[in-house]
Amino acid sequence: MPLHGQQPRGDLFFDGENLLHMVASAVVRLSQQSGPQDPVYDSTVQNTYNQLVLLCLRKGQTPPGSVPAMVRWATERPIGEWPWVLPNDFDGGAAFLVDALTRTPTQQCWEWRVAARDVAAEQVENQLMGEAIAQCRAAKAPESYTAFRRLLIRQPVLTDAERAGLADDLDLELLHDVIKRCYEPAPASYLRKGVYTVCARCGCLLVPIGQDRYVCELDRCRRDQHAKVGRTVPARQGGGMYQLNRAMRMFITGPGLAETDLETALIDRGLRPEMWPNFDAYDLRITLPQGQVWAVDVKDRANPALLGRGALPLRPDPPYDKGFLVAPQYRFDEREDYGRVYAHHRRDDLAGVVDLISDVDLLARVDRELARRRPAKKTATTGVAADA
Template sequence: MTSTSDLPSHAAAWSAHDGLPLLRTLATALIGLDAITGLDGFSLPYPDEAQRALNRTVLTCVLQGAEPPASLPELLQWCRYRPVSDWPLDLPSDAIGDTDHLLDPDSGRPTELCHEWAERAADSAVHQRDREIIRTALRLCRECGEEDAYTEFRRLLVNRPVLTSVEFFEVSNDHVLDPVRELIRRIYLPVPASHLRAGAYTTCERCLTLLIPVQDGSWWCERDQCRRQGPAPVGNLWPADEVGELFQLERPLRQFVTGPGRSEVALEQALTELGLRVRMWPGFDAYDLHVTFPNGRVWAVDVKDWAHPAFLGRAARPLAPEPPYDEAFWVVPQYRVDDRPGYQDVYRRHRPASALGLPLFTDTELISHAATRLRNAPDGGSRA
């Protein structure tokens, strides 16, 4: 765990702001409400976490001399339509962007940033569901000496976040995945009826997750990257009376494994097309991509598809030394930097001293860097 003394002074100062714990409380409450009620079916008495979030928001407003929300429905309206930057909160400058919302204005669902506030914002060690699952899968596959099983498990989470009942049965009985069979059965959950429109489920063609029907007849995709590219393209259409029960990965895994995984696979393809040899999740997921140039020079790459650059900076750690490499990079999808000006600067300000040598490139920059290296030295450059 990173100690406060290991953090840059800019990052360590976060703990001095009273608004940060409230944002974490709000984010946790919103995700809990969404899972239980869909954010539109709650009634008195409110769930404990939601009531706690409302009470703390009211108190904060009173202390700031601002008009507080009068009820939980009004608080939800704040979360959906009022940028967090407009709330009467004591927050550090890097904590939020001008247009950040906790709930998506169009769908009313928790934003990716909301999920990051709930999962990533704590200053001390917290329960992070996605890391718990990945660590468990690693342990199970290592105990069996099956690195291929772990690689296939990761590809499953990246490429198949939604399974029909027939596919779920087939995956659960795939012998390659034997070490993680029970784990798979725990992390793929039945899809709620709120995803149905006209008796059918629909996936996003771009990111492969399930689309959520919106009242105006459109679709909402939970991935920021898809929404910024325009209306969600319809992928698979599964009538409920034909496919029976449908299963999807639990949200933390869709958010922090499937999402970045799509970027990892796209980067793998781009680098392979340049003529480089790419190995995915080597050494039981020591890092994401092991990239070998024609002369044998190796890059180690970890892809991080995070909305909040300060959270990413605070999480920065040197890459594992094995399998060995010559250079190491963290990579973020280009759209994250386009969406939040100064993303890489914020990352650098919050990066701990132990990771000062870990650069953050966009995927576009890394591909260009690799192409330049190949163009300037066809053999991949010297090891000097």
């Protein structure tokens, strides 16, 4: 077994992480296929299946009998129980590539799909998000980019009437064409008795399961196992329902909710954070009462090892005194080793530069800074400062 970080021998290239990337890519590709094709499976999917079969035979294991059987493996077998060899901290226990309830690729699957330093950048920001940034930068309109980001976070689902109404929003006027391409018609799989149901937590469409159950696709909402039903929209009444594409819901809306939750918590503390400064150099810029500036980048990633591998220093403009990489607390609650796995896979030269903390920890540090700078109270009788 090759040590982690070494290049595998040629005969083992289609093993471990390489094959996992291929399977994840094949699963996502199949999920995006709208109907039968000729040939039935494209070369990427077929080659992935072939290599999985060869690996199973080489290791004396029974391979899946078909491409659909490979997808069933992705639904029923945790990543760590496939025949490939992975570092011990890569699978995170019961991590699957396909969600057994919704029959769609999980966030783990999307993260494994691309061997890139930043999944969100590779899947989204280099395309529609990059185009939005370029247009707003050229027009010197940071307010348009901020409004665009808030739209994707607050309204991942739009009725036809709501989408048409965006034309009246002057801040979004610059990006109308990009916005139209961000949203796609919601498929009938989200309908129950002709009605769409929206998650009250994140605003995404809920997936109907069986006769009376719903589940949300976002990890942050799925963890309590009970969907919180928000508004309902009859398909005919809405004149058509649109939702952000899956990558944007996962890598923009999901982390964006954590970003705006932090924004709200900071405002409640009397601060005024700047959101996505300098066209998304990082996510929040916090100016503390005595002038110290903190930069915060928020990531909501299922796999801490991949997060560590992709970690880079925060961009220096606009300048700041301290930088933080922040993940939602629920990720640390779900994986006790989340922070340690991240640190193990982060580049050694980034220790102390891109350390990972939770959003709860960040707010605790803000509270300590505010308390340190708060004027000491004096006692009524002596005028001597009371102990903190």
